Amino acid sequence: MRVLIIEDDGLLGDGLASGLSALGFAVDWFRETRSGAHALENAPYDAIILDLGLPSEDGMEFLQRMRAGGSTTPVLVLTARDAVSSRIAGLDAGADDYLVKPVALQELGARLRAITRRARGRPEPTWRHGGLEYNPASKSVVWNGETVVLTSRELALLELLLANPDRVMSKTQILEKMYGWGDELESNAIEVFVYNLRRKIAPEIVRTVRGVGYALGPPAVKPSS
Amino acid sequence: MTLQRRLLIPLLIGVPLMWLAAFGYSVLHAGYEINELFDTQQVRLAQQVASVLPSANLLPTRLKAPVEATRGAADLDDLSIAVWDASGTKLLFDREGAQLPFVPGMHGFVDATIGGEVWRLYYLPSDDGTRVVAVGQELKERDELLTDLLKSQLLPWAVTLPLLLAVIALSVRHAVRPVRELAHDLESRGAEDLRPMHGNKLPDDLQPMLAALNRLFQRIGVALENERRLTADAAHELRTPLAALRAQWEAAQVAPSDEARKHALNQVGVGIERLSHLVVQLLALAGAESTQTTAMKQAVVWPNVVGNALSACLPMIETRGSEVEVHWPDDSAGAAAPLPLLGDETLLSTLLRNLIDNALRYSPIGSHVHVFFEPDRIVVEDQGGGVPAEQILRLGDRFHRAAGQSESGSGLGLSIVRRIAALHGLEVRFGNRMGAKEAPAGLRVEVRRRAGLVPA
Numbered sequence: 001m002r003v004l005i006i007e008d009d010g011l012l013g014d015g016l017a018s019g020l021s022a023l024g025f026a027v028d029w030f031r032e033t034r035s036g037a038h039a040l041e042n043a044p045y046d047a048i049i050l051d052l053g054l055p056s057e058d059g060m061e062f063l064q065r066m067r068a069g070g071s072t073t074p075v076l077v078l079t080a081r082d083a084v085s086s087r088i089a090g091l092d093a094g095a096d097d098y099l100v101k102p103v104a105l106q107e108l109g110a111r112l113r114a115i116t117r118r119a120r121g122r123p124e125p126t127w128r129h130g131g132l133e134y135n136p137a138s139k140s141v142v143w144n145g146e147t148v149v150l151t152s153r154e155l156a157l158l159e160l161l162l163a164n165p166d167r168v169m170s171k172t173q174i175l176e177k178m179y180g181w182g183d184e185l186e187s188n189a190i191e192v193f194v195y196n197l198r199r200k201i202a203p204e205i206v207r208t209v210r211g212v213g214y215a216l217g218p219p220a221v222k223p224s225s
Numbered sequence: 226m227t228l229q230r231r232l233l234i235p236l237l238i239g240v241p242l243m244w245l246a247a248f249g250y251s252v253l254h255a256g257y258e259i260n261e262l263f264d265t266q267q268v269r270l271a272q273q274v275a276s277v278l279p280s281a282n283l284l285p286t287r288l289k290a291p292v293e294a295t296r297g298a299a300d301l302d303d304l305s306i307a308v309w310d311a312s313g314t315k316l317l318f319d320r321e322g323a324q325l326p327f328v329p330g331m332h333g334f335v336d337a338t339i340g341g342e343v344w345r346l347y348y349l350p351s352d353d354g355t356r357v358v359a360v361g362q363e364l365k366e367r368d369e370l371l372t373d374l375l376k377s378q379l380l381p382w383a384v385t386l387p388l389l390l391a392v393i394a395l396s397v398r399h400a401v402r403p404v405r406e407l408a409h410d411l412e413s414r415g416a417e418d419l420r421p422m423h424g425n426k427l428p429d430d431l432q433p434m435l436a437a438l439n440r441l442f443q444r445i446g447v448a449l450e451n452e453r454r455l456t457a458d459a460a461h462e463l464r465t466p467l468a469a470l471r472a473q474w475e476a477a478q479v480a481p482s483d484e485a486r487k488h489a490l491n492q493v494g495v496g497i498e499r500l501s502h503l504v505v506q507l508l509a510l511a512g513a514e515s516t517q518t519t520a521m522k523q524a525v526v527w528p529n530v531v532g533n534a535l536s537a538c539l540p541m542i543e544t545r546g547s548e549v550e551v552h553w554p555d556d557s558a559g560a561a562a563p564l565p566l567l568g569d570e571t572l573l574s575t576l577l578r579n580l581i582d583n584a585l586r587y588s589p590i591g592s593h594v595h596v597f598f599e600p601d602r603i604v605v606e607d608q609g610g611g612v613p614a615e616q617i618l619r620l621g622d623r624f625h626r627a628a629g630q631s632e633s634g635s636g637l638g639l640s641i642v643r644r645i646a647a648l649h650g651l652e653v654r655f656g657n658r659m660g661a662k663e664a665p666a667g668l669r670v671e672v673r674r675r676a677g678l679v680p681a
Contacts, residue, residue: 009465011496015472018489022479080464101468105475 001136001159002026002044002177003112006036006059007051007078012101016049019105021180024139024152025112028180031055033062040066044176045073046116049108052079052090060093067094074115078103113137120163127162130219132201134162143201150200153178157193161206161216170213190214229401236393244386252375259371264334264347267360270304271349275358278308278317278351303366309357316356325359336364403427407435419446451514459507462636466503470496506637509575513644516572525566525573527598533574538581546591549581553598563598564674568649576645579638580605580670588667602673611657611665620655642670650675 003020007013008031017029028043030036032054040048052059063075077095079086090098096115099108113136117125127134133142139155141148150158156178160169169177171190179185186192194206194214204217305321313327324339331348338344339361346361403426410422419442424435473496477489531551535542542549554563566573577596584594584607592608612620620639639653646653652675660666 009469011492011499012465012469012472014492015469015474015476015489015496018485019472019476019479022476022481022485078468080461080468082461082464101464102471103468105472105479 001046001112001116001156002028002180003047003049004036004039004043004045004073005029005049006031006033006054006062007049008032008054009051016105016108020109020112023105023109024155025109026156026178026180026183028182033057033059037062037066039181040071040073043181044173046119046177047074047076047112049076049078049112050095052077052081052086060089063090063093063095072119074119076108076111076115078108110137116163122163129162129165129216132162132205134158141201148200150197153189154193154196154200157190158197158201158205161214165216168209168212168215174214227401228404229397232397232401233394236397237390240390240393241386244382248375248379248382251378252371255374256371259367259374263345263362263367267304267334267345267347267362268349270306271347271358271360274306274308274317274360275349275351275356278356278358303362305361307359307361309359311355311357322359322361325361327357327359329357331357400428403431407431419443419449455507455511455514462503463500466496466500470500503637506641510637510641510644513572513575513641513648516569516648522567523569525564525568525570527563530570530573530577531596533570534577534581537574537578538585541582541585545585547585547588548593549585549596550593551596551598554600561600563600564603566649566651572645572648576642576672577603577605579642580672583607583638584609584668584670602671604672605670606658607667609667611668612655614657617655617657642672646672652676 001024003025005013005016005020005027007016007029010031013029013031017027020027028039028045030039034056036048039045050059050063054062059077059079063077066073066075074096075094076097076099077090078099078101079090080101081090082100087098087100096118097111099111117136125135125137127136131144134140136159139150139152141150141155141158157174160174160177174190175185194208197206198204202217202220204220207215207217209215305325306317306319307315307322307325307327308317309315309327311329313329315323315327318325325344325346326337326339328335328348330350332350333348335346335348336343337346343364344361345364345367346359349358349360350356351358403424407422407424407427421439421442422435424432427435470493473489473492477486477493480486480489535549535551538549541547554561581594581596584605587609588594588607589609594608595604595606597604597606622640643653651672654671654673656669656671657665658667658669
């Protein structure tokens with residue numbers, strides 16, 4: 001899941017970026033809204049963490065402008081403004097969640113998952129696809145009752161496919177979802193992850209669409225032999 | 226003791242006492258007056274009798290008693306009379322006069338006991354010496370008259386005194402009522418309620434007190450508001466550093482590599498340092514806010530102040546390889562002393578330390594900060610490239626930090642400077658110091674006496 005952070009405080013931004021990365025999020029961090037807006041136009045973010053007290057343009061203005069422009073990307077406001085009136089104003093301006101600093105990293109992750117789930121119309125915490133169960137919070141994968149151990153990148157790819165069950169995605173789209181701008185890219189990385197998913201779960205879990213990219217395979221259950 | 230008691234106790238005790246004293250005086254004086262009156266009557270009667278008595282032979286005669294009816298009304302039959310000839314033979318006497326003793330050669334007043342009663346007697350020999358006239362009166366009669374007289378005076382007082390006391394008590398209570406109501410109003414107020422009191426009903430002599438009270442409310446209100454704002458601001462401003470500290474700490478917990486963990490822990494250290502600095506600055510600001518101007522009467526020795534401020538800045542000077550140059554007025558040229566001031570050197574050291582710290586922090590490594598002491602002002606100049614014009618006005622706002630800053634700071638330093646300056650009747654002006662090519666070369670901060678204030 002790729003997350004955009006707009007936070008002017010260096011220490012906090014750095015902490016959020018490295019903490020959320022370690023939790024399996026792909027993170028891009030900007031210190032003000034102009035560069036943040038630019039990033040939003042150029043990458044497919046699943047959620048935005050937005051600070052309100054920003055130096056040049058206030059986070060509230062950015063949020064209103066963004067919603068007025070038709071963007072539906074879930075926004076989680078993370079701010080020091082704790083007044084009830086500020087919370088109401090933030091939620092009414094189009095925020096999907098409003099958290100007052102300081103916040104626990106794990107909670108922040110959970111809330112990001114919750115708002116993206118709601119945005120996709122999948123409110124239940126566990127995703128099912130045939131005999132596959134995936135819990136985005138615990139990152140646990142169960143195939144026909146047996147736990148499957150995946151690396152964080154493999155998990156990210158599986159989550160991406162499960163989140164978009166009816167879409168065929170190009171390699172570029174997949175890379176954009178899985179990596180922040182600063183992250184190092186391995187060559188033929190996607191092929192390797194697809195290979196591993198097929199090997200660890202089932203060959204039909206990922207469908208290759210020649211000339212386009214990849215899609216989620218049909219719901220399948222391992223034949224009980 | 227309440228105002229009401231203060232008034233009532235002296236009045237309720239004093240009025241009866243005064244009355245008692247007045248009454249005592251009446252008793253004494255009336256006795257004296259009555260004695261004088263009756264003595265005069267006795268003398269007159271004796272003289273009249275002596276002058277009208279025929280000097281011829283006079284057979285002993287007993288005078289008739291007056292008619293009963295006239296007696297009670299005047300009650301003055303009590304003067305008894307007796308007339309003797311020179312040998313002591315009674316010539317003329319009334320009923321009681323018969324008992325009066327003959328004293329040869331006596332002339333004037335004498336008190337004597339006759340038949341168990343005390344009498345006042347007046348003896349008057351006639352001019353030719355052939356007769357002696359005596360007029361007597363029982364002293365009891367005089368006392369009765371005195372008692373009657375005093376009784377007639379006592380009665381109205383006995384009736385009016387309680388009334389008078391009641392009127393006094395009521396009017397005192399009434400006069401004190403506005404004060405009691407004011408006290409009740411104050412008593413029933415909540416600690417937060419600092420609205421001005423309305424005193425339309427208060428007497429004029431209490432109005433100044435009420436006005437002073439309202440002014441006090443106002444001052445307390447301002448102080449409370451300051452405090453509240455400081456607390457709210459502090460709570461707000463502590464959130465981000467706390468959030469950063471927490472985020473870095475948790476990032477360290479979940480860090481996938483040693484390198485990442487090291488970085489996060491390092492950042493935790495930076496966060497702790499920033500939080501400590503913020504807390505120290507907040508405490509300094511709270512201290513400056515709560516200081517009263519009246520507590521500072523000491524003549525400021527600026528070299529001490531600079532010494533303290535620079536000692537605190539030394540680590541910063543060393544790590545940045547910068548220099549601070551202090552310029553004093555030229556003594557040999559007979560220049561005046563630098564900014565004479567009464568004040569608190571500790572607070573002023575904090576002021577100067579914050580200014581120098583700021584100047585160092587926002588100037589390039591290895592640059593020079595200049596501090597000028599002049600007779601009417603102190604100027605601190607840095608080489609930090611100045612501040613955009615639209616930002617200059619916001620410098621010194623609490624927690625305001627100029628945009629695009631990489632240096633850590635609490636956003637409180639200049640607020641503290643402003644507050645301490647205000648406490649000393651000084652004002653702080655910020656301006657850009659222009660360098661070559663009309664570009665701002667650095668910030669100039671000027672601390673000078675507020676216009677309209679007389680030098681201390």
